[in-house]
Amino acid sequence: MLRKLMLSILAGTTLTGSAMAADLTSMSWDGIVAQAKEEGEVTWFQWYFEDRFRNVVPAFEEQYGIKVNLPDLDGGDAGLNKVMAEAGRETGAVDVLSISGDKTKAISPSDFFIGPILSLLPEANAVTDKAQGGDWGGYAIKFWGNQTGMGYDSNRVNLEDLPQTVAELETWMAANPQQLGFNFENGGSGPSFINNVARNILGLTGDAEAPESLDLAPVFDWFVDHEDEYVLTTSNNDSYARINSGEFLMVPVWEDGIAGLIQSGEMGGHIKVYLPEWGMNGGGNVVAIPKNAPHPAAALVFISWLTSAETQTELNKTFGSAPSNSNSDDSFALISNAERANSTNWSGGALPADAVVPAVIENVFQR
Amino acid sequence: MPRYLRIVLLLTPGLGLVVVMMSMVIYRAVAQSFGLYNFGGEDILSLAHWQEMFDNRRYWSALRWSGYIATTSALLSVALAYPLALWLRRPFFGSTILSAMIKAPYFVPGLVAAFLLINVISFHGFVNEFMIWIGLWDKPVRMQNDENGYAIIGLQVWKQLPLAFLLLLGSIQSIPDSVLHAAQDLGAGTLARFRRVVLPLTMKAMQAALVLIFIGAAGDFSFQAIAGPARKNSMATLMTQLQGSNYSDWNGAAVVGVTLMGLSLVGAVALAGFVQLMTKFTENVR
Amino acid sequence: MKRRHISTILAIAVSFALFFWLAIPFAMAVMWSMVDPGHPWSYPDILPPKLSFERWRVVWETTSLPTAMLNSYTLAPVAGICTLLLAAPTAYAFGREEFRGKAIAQVVILIPLVLPGFVTAVFFASLLLSLGIFEKYPAVLLGHIVLYMPYAVRILSVSFSQVQDDVVNAARDLGASPFEVFRAAYFPVLKPGIFAAFLIVFVLSIEEFAIAFIVGVPDFTTIPTILFSYLGFEFVRTNAAVVALILVVPNVILMLVLERLLQSANPASVSGKG
Numbered sequence: 061m062l063r064k065l066m067l068s069i070l071a072g073t074t075l076t077g078s079a080m081a082a083d084l085t086s087m088s089w090d091g092i093v094a095q096a097k098e099e100g101e102v103t104w105f106q107w108y109f110e111d112r113f114r115n116v117v118p119a120f121e122e123q124y125g126i127k128v129n130l131p132d133l134d135g136g137d138a139g140l141n142k143v144m145a146e147a148g149r150e151t152g153a154v155d156v157l158s159i160s161g162d163k164t165k166a167i168s169p170s171d172f173f174i175g176p177i178l179s180l181l182p183e184a185n186a187v188t189d190k191a192q193g194g195d196w197g198g199y200a201i202k203f204w205g206n207q208t209g210m211g212y213d214s215n216r217v218n219l220e221d222l223p224q225t226v227a228e229l230e231t232w233m234a235a236n237p238q239q240l241g242f243n244f245e246n247g248g249s250g251p252s253f254i255n256n257v258a259r260n261i262l263g264l265t266g267d268a269e270a271p272e273s274l275d276l277a278p279v280f281d282w283f284v285d286h287e288d289e290y291v292l293t294t295s296n297n298d299s300y301a302r303i304n305s306g307e308f309l310m311v312p313v314w315e316d317g318i319a320g321l322i323q324s325g326e327m328g329g330h331i332k333v334y335l336p337e338w339g340m341n342g343g344g345n346v347v348a349i350p351k352n353a354p355h356p357a358a359a360l361v362f363i364s365w366l367t368s369a370e371t372q373t374e375l376n377k378t379f380g381s382a383p384s385n386s387n388s389d390d391s392f393a394l395i396s397n398a399e400r401a402n403s404t405n406w407s408g409g410a411l412p413a414d415a416v417v418p419a420v421i422e423n424v425f426q427r
Numbered sequence: 428m429p430r431y432l433r434i435v436l437l438l439t440p441g442l443g444l445v446v447v448m449m450s451m452v453i454y455r456a457v458a459q460s461f462g463l464y465n466f467g468g469e470d471i472l473s474l475a476h477w478q479e480m481f482d483n484r485r486y487w488s489a490l491r492w493s494g495y496i497a498t499t500s501a502l503l504s505v506a507l508a509y510p511l512a513l514w515l516r517r518p519f520f521g522s523t524i525l526s527a528m529i530k531a532p533y534f535v536p537g538l539v540a541a542f543l544l545i546n547v548i549s550f551h552g553f554v555n556e557f558m559i560w561i562g563l564w565d566k567p568v569r570m571q572n573d574e575n576g577y578a579i580i581g582l583q584v585w586k587q588l589p590l591a592f593l594l595l596l597g598s599i600q601s602i603p604d605s606v607l608h609a610a611q612d613l614g615a616g617t618l619a620r621f622r623r624v625v626l627p628l629t630m631k632a633m634q635a636a637l638v639l640i641f642i643g644a645a646g647d648f649s650f651q652a653i654a655g656p657a658r659k660n661s662m663a664t665l666m667t668q669l670q671g672s673n674y675s676d677w678n679g680a681a682v683v684g685v686t687l688m689g690l691s692l693v694g695a696v697a698l699a700g701f702v703q704l705m706t707k708f709t710e711n712v713r
Numbered sequence: 714m715k716r717r718h719i720s721t722i723l724a725i726a727v728s729f730a731l732f733f734w735l736a737i738p739f740a741m742a743v744m745w746s747m748v749d750p751g752h753p754w755s756y757p758d759i760l761p762p763k764l765s766f767e768r769w770r771v772v773w774e775t776t777s778l779p780t781a782m783l784n785s786y787t788l789a790p791v792a793g794i795c796t797l798l799l800a801a802p803t804a805y806a807f808g809r810e811e812f813r814g815k816a817i818a819q820v821v822i823l824i825p826l827v828l829p830g831f832v833t834a835v836f837f838a839s840l841l842l843s844l845g846i847f848e849k850y851p852a853v854l855l856g857h858i859v860l861y862m863p864y865a866v867r868i869l870s871v872s873f874s875q876v877q878d879d880v881v882n883a884a885r886d887l888g889a890s891p892f893e894v895f896r897a898a899y900f901p902v903l904k905p906g907i908f909a910a911f912l913i914v915f916v917l918s919i920e921e922f923a924i925a926f927i928v929g930v931p932d933f934t935t936i937p938t939i940l941f942s943y944l945g946f947e948f949v950r951t952n953a954a955v956v957a958l959i960l961v962v963p964n965v966i967l968m969l970v971l972e973r974l975l976q977s978a979n980p981a982s983v984s985g986k987g
Contacts, residue, residue, distance in 0.1 A: 105931065108947065111775035131932050132777040132939060135946045137671065138931035146847055153847075153932055238569070244657070246946050292657040294572060297948030306756020307550035307569070325750035326949060425658050426485050434812045441803025441866055442822050448859045449824045449833075456836045464843060514723075521724040528731040534968040536920040538940050539957045543738035546745060546950070551756050553737055585734075639827075646829025649922060653944050663831040667927070670835050677839060684832040691829060 084174060084356050089182060093124070095357035101127040102358040104156040104347075105139030109320055109379065116378060120365045126358050135246070136160055140167065143350045147172060152352035155359035159200065161191025161344045162407050165414075169199035173348040174356055177201065177363065186386045187367045192343030193407035200348035203366050204316075204375070205382030207342040207403055208252035209333040209395055211303055211313035222310065224337040226260040233289040239309040240290045244421050247296030248406075248413075252341040253312035254420055255413040256404055257282065260338050264410040271410070276419050283424040292425060303331060312340065315394050319380020333394045339404040341413065344384060456688070459681035476678040480686075489660040490686060496576055496661065497645035497694055500583035501637045507584065508591035508636065513625070516599050526596075533589035540586055541653040544578060545571055571654070578654040583644045591636040598632035599625065622709045630706045637702065638695040645691050662687040746954035772955045781934040782959070788850070788935065789918040792857040793911040799858065800865035800910065807866065808873025822867075825860050830923035833860070838928045849933035856924035861917050865910040868975075872906030873899075909974040916967050920960070936960045 084092065096102075106113060110132050117128040133139055139157050144167065146152050159167075169175070176198025178189045189195065191202040212222060223229040233240055242250035258279040259265045291308070293299045299311040300318065304327045313333060321327035347366060349359040365371055369387035376383050376392050383390045406413050458464055462473045480486045511529060515522050532540065547553045548570040555567040570578065602625065610620045626633075648663035655661065660668065662683055670680035748754045749763040750771060772778055806812070807819060825833070834856070841852050881898040889897060922937040929938060940960060943953035 110777070111772075111952075114775045130777075131780075132934055132942060133931045135942075141671075141675075142931055145842060148845065149847055291569065292572075294653075294657050295946055295948055297946070301948055301950055302550060302571075304753070304755045305549060305551050307567075325753050326951060328753045328755040330755075422484060426488060426660070431812070434806055434810060437802040437806040437810070438818065439802070440799040441801075441862055442818055444799060445822055445825060445859055445862050448837075448855075449828065451840060452833055452836045453828070455840055456832060459836070459839065464839065519720050519724070521721070521728065525724060525727060525731070528728070528735060530972075531735055531965070534965050535961055536922075536937065536964065538922060538937055538944065539961045542940070542944055542953055542957050543742055546741040546954075547738050553741060556759060642827050642829070646831060648831050649941070652941075663829060666835060667831060670838075670927075680835060684829075684835060687829050687832055691827065695827075 084360060085176075085180065087357075089180070092180070092357050093361055096355070096361040097125055097358075099126070099355040099358040101129060102155045102355050102362045103129040103131070103153065104158070104362065105133060105142070105154045106130060106156075106158045107133040107136050107139060108317075112320060112324065112378070116371075116374065119371075119374075120362060123365070124358075124361060126361065128362065143172065147350075147352065149352055151354050152350055153354070154350050155353040155355045156347050156362055157350055158203075158345055158347050161194045161196075161202065161346050164194035164196060165407075169196050169348065172350060173199040174351055174353065174360075175199035175349070177349065177360060180360065181364045181367065183364070183368055183385065183387070186369060187384060189346070191346050191384075193405050193412075194346075196346055196348070200346035201363055201367050202344045202384040203347050203363070203372075204345040205342070205384050206344060207315045207335065207382060207395060207400070208249050208312055208340040209315055209335045209399075210253075210310055210340070211300070211318055211331050211333050212310045213303060213306070213308070213330060214332045215330045216306075217309045219332070219334060222334065222336070226257055226338050229257070229336075229338065230286070233286055236309055237289045238291050241293045241299055241302060241308045241311045242290065243293045243295050243299055243312075244417065244425055246294060246298075247314075248341070248343075249296045249299065249312040249314050249317070250293070251413055251417045252406070254283075254417050255341060255406070255411070256339045258416045258420070259404070259409065259411045262411065265339065265404075266409070268410045274411075274415065276416060276423075279416060279420060280423045283420060287424075300327060300331075304328060316379050316381040319392075319394050320378075323378065323380075335395050335399040335402045337402055339402050341406045342382075342400075342403040343406050344382075453688070456681050456684045459678055460685045462678060465678060476682050480679060480682040485660060485665060486683065486686075489662050489665040489683070490690065492576070492659045493645050493647075493662040493687070494690060494694065496579055496583065496647065496651075497641045497690075498698075499576075499580050500587060500644040501640040501698060503580065504584050504587045504591045504640050505595075505633060505636050508588055508595050511588075512592055512595040512599050513621075515596065526592075529592050530589045532585050535586070537582075537586060537647075537649040538653070540582055541650050544582055544585075545654055548578065572656045574656045574658065576655065576659070579647070579650045582650045582654060583640070583647070587640045587643060590639060594632045594636045595629055598629040602628050626709060627706050630702060634699045634702050637698040641694045641698055642691045645694060646687060662690065742954045742957055744954075745950050746958055748951050768951050769955055772952050776939065776952065777934055778936075778939060778956060778959070781936050781939045784850075784933060785919050785935040785937075788854060788857065789915045792854055792861070792918040793914040795854070796858045796861055796865045796914045797869075797907065797911055800862055800869055804866045804869030805873050807870035809876070823863050826863050830860075831927070834923035834927035837924065841928065849929050853925055853929050853933060853935075856928060857914070857918045857921055860921070860924065861914040864913050864917070868906050868910040868913070869903070872903045876902045905974050909971060912967060912971045912974065916964050916971065919964060 087095070104117075110130050114130055117130065120126070121128055139154065140159055140163065143152065143154050143157055178184055178187070178198035178201060181187060181201070188202050189198050189200060191205075210222070212219070223232040242253050244250050244254065258276070261278050261282050262276075264271070293302060293311070296314060296317060299308075300313065300321060302308055303311045304321075315333050318327065318331060318333055322329050322331070347363050349356055349363070353359050367385055369385045372383035372385040372388035375381050376388065376390050380392060380394055382393065455464060460476055462476055463470045465471070515526050535543075548555075550567050550569060550571070554570070555564070558564040559567065572578070606624060606628075607620065610624045615623065646663050647661055648667065651659070651661035651664050655664075666680045666683040666687065669676045669683060744761055744764070745754070746768060747764040747766065748761045748768060749765040750767050752761070752763040754761040803822070807815065837856055846852055876899050881894060884894045884898045919935075920937060921935075922941065925933070925935040926938050926941060929935065936956065936959065940953060940956045943949050943956055
């Protein structure tokens with residue numbers, strides 16, 4: 061459906077954009093910066109931490125004299141949706157679009173974005189166009205690395221007592237009923253948990269081969285059998301608010317989400333994060349320039365600044381995100397490097413999240 | 428200028444605009460549910476989208492849920508509004524403040540109301556801490572996003588009670604005292620007077636209140652999205668979800684939208700008819 | 714005498730109940746909005762460890778609340794005036810003319826009120842998408858005008874019907890121009906109705922969520938859409954508390970003014986009878 065919508069919009073629409081794209085890819089970096097300064101502003105569609113990014117972007121504004129507009133978005137797809145719906149417009153409203161790294165499934169980069177832009181960037185050899193299992197072919201650059209894990213209330217529970225395997229998780233849940241909460245929509249922390257528990261139940265962890273026919277019944281049974289022991293929350297942030305208010309001992313979280321809330325004083329520092337042996341998904345987000353961007357050069361300069369080693373180090377300090385520039389420093393993360401080995405991939409492996417989470421929602425949570 | 432032309436011209440900017448816009452919106456919903464105006468794909472008139480929804484568990488679950496919430500909220504609001512309206516029918520010391528406080532929630536936007544409620548009922552919120560403090564509960568009760576929708580029904584009643592109250596109050600106040608007194612003189616007790624005099628004379632207002640609250644609650648999005656159980660969708664949240672970017676299924680959303688309009692209509696007619704029957708019945712009962 | 718006694722006791726008791734019905738929820742919202750960013754309010758603190766207005770400053774400076782307020786407060790008066798102007802002729806016809814089908818017309822104008830808001834919003838958006846209309850402000854404005862037309866028509870038609878024929882005729886007989894007739898005979902009677910209709914459209918437009926959310930997102934934010942994001946996807950209780958208070962307080966005040974106006978203008982229209 062999504063693809064059909066895009067194709068119809070694309071037919072006979074993107075000519076003006078390509079002309080501009082050609083301009084940018086054939087210019088020198090100095091020429092691009094000069095044009096960017098002339099354009100004078102850039103609109104960045106970023107769907108999380110907009111408020112706190114407003115404290116980060118002034119560094120860019122000061123350096124280049126280019127103003128950054130950061131509208132508040134509601135949810136990860138609002139911006140992508142808008143760019144796709146308005147691809148037919150000669151001049152769009154979005155200069156820089158943040159997208160979850162795995163969205164290569166939903167959108168064809170070369171149809172919608174200016175590029176390839178990777179090779180144009182001054183720090184091209186330290187940044188990447190691959191994130192969360194998606195390969196953007198140089199049309200989008202990774203600017204954010206993130207990891208899901210299990211958040212716990214360290215005032216009331218010790219790390220040694222927390223489960224590392226699904227078998228231990230079962231024992232723990234039976235001993236601490238309704239002390240585990242997770243979401244299945246409005247954010248990926250809960251879906252990551254569902255995904256990885258399912259992988260363990262089906263024995264599809266690590267390098268396991270994908271089975272010929274996938275039978276999810278044991279996964280449905282697991283979530284039905286333990287229904288009285290867990291609580292469903294309504295979003296990432298609902299889980300965060302409720303573990304902070306003492307309702308749960310453990311919830312799946314985004315590492316950067318927790319780090320950000322602790323930094324801004326919305327959450328107490330007693331909420332900590334660990335990455336259990338059963339695995340939790342890690343991923344990343346990318347930025348790209350829509351073909352009908354009103355300020356394409358400014359957008360490119362902004363992306364170059366955002367993915368630079370210096371800015372990435374700053375983001376790690378401010379948000380706890382994993383840097384996407386290999387020359388930056390990542391010493392401010394909440395999860396230890398040893399635990400990071402347990403990180404799993406959203407779309408990789410024998411059981412991608414998309415193959416299991418919607419089915420669990422329909423057959424268990426909303427049955 | 429001929430008179431009819433004058434009337435038509437007068438009606439055009441207001442009524443005309445409403446009719447054109449609303450019929451376009453309704454037509455569009457119906458057409459998209461049958462596969463027309465298919466963004467991207469070909470326009471094929473078909474029942475496929477209805478078929479697809481009929482096979483979808485979430486569709487039926489949302490339909491049942493919205494029907495349940497709307498019916499319960501409408502009946503509960505009216506049941507609570509009656510005694511209040513009867514009590515506040517004549518002014519007495521403090522009655523102005525009382526009716527102002529009953530009416531106040533009507534002025535509070537739904538989103539704010541939902542927020543206020545989830546604060547109060549959260550795990551360590553006021554209600555839990557208070558009940559533990561006075562010793563009625565020994566541990567906090569999880570009330571947020573409860574599976575029975577009590578929070579949503581509570582919100583609907585909180586927000587819609589004023590509407591029922593105002594409609595009933597106006598109607599009750601227009602019953603002449605002499606009528607009530609006459610019934611009393613004939614020896615009718617409070618309940619009998621309510622049944623035989625008040626109920627028939629306020630039937631129209633009660634129907635209006637039930638219908639308006641039912642329609643409002645059936646189409647609810649905000650309360651469901653914020654305070655509703657995660658396991659359930661209301662028709663409006665399901666429709667928005669289908670239309671949203673994860674699915675971009677406008678045709679499926681249209682099926683849900685048309686069903687929601689149908690639910691509103693059927694619910695409204697059923698409630699109004701129920702009141703009519705009930706009034707007739709109680710009138711005849713000795 | 715005894716009956717009155719009971720009544721007073723009851724009134725006091727219910728006042729207490731209603732105090733908790735209203736005061737506690739709002740007190741919690743005020744407290745959450747004043748949690749100091751340096752001292753998070755987490756379990757087991759019963760009350761926030763430190764209160765300050767710092768959160769208000771942070772929300773004002775780092776969220777798009779100023780833009781949303783600007784959008785909401787520029788949209789609402791324009792919606793009010795446009796609705797008023799478009800509603801007036803229809804209201805005149807309803808209030809002062811007799812014609813066939815009037816009863817039906819008076820019911821038909823109510824359709825926007827009974828159609829579920831999100832159905833209207835989603836298929837209005839679908840309409841805009843295929844018409845290729847991408848400008849958000851006029852789209853949301855048009856939506857609000859249509860949505861709130863019934864209120865304006867209803868209030869104004871009651872006002873029009875209260876204009877006395879003999880005053881109009883007397884003014885005409887004295888040779889007054891149409892404008893002077895309007896000023897002398899119509900305006901004084903219409904004035905409270907005009908204010909009331911404007912105010913109700915204004916308040917409802919500020920609060921409107923469905924159209925602003927479905928049609929306006931992501932770039933046209935209003936106060937309710939920002940509040941929804943702080944209640945849903947980006948749930949942050951403290952920020953939500955600030956935005957909720959900013960949304961609700963002015964509207965409650967305006968609604969109280971409105972009620973006064975409606976009572977003085979035409980009590981019938983408050984209760985929906987008219």
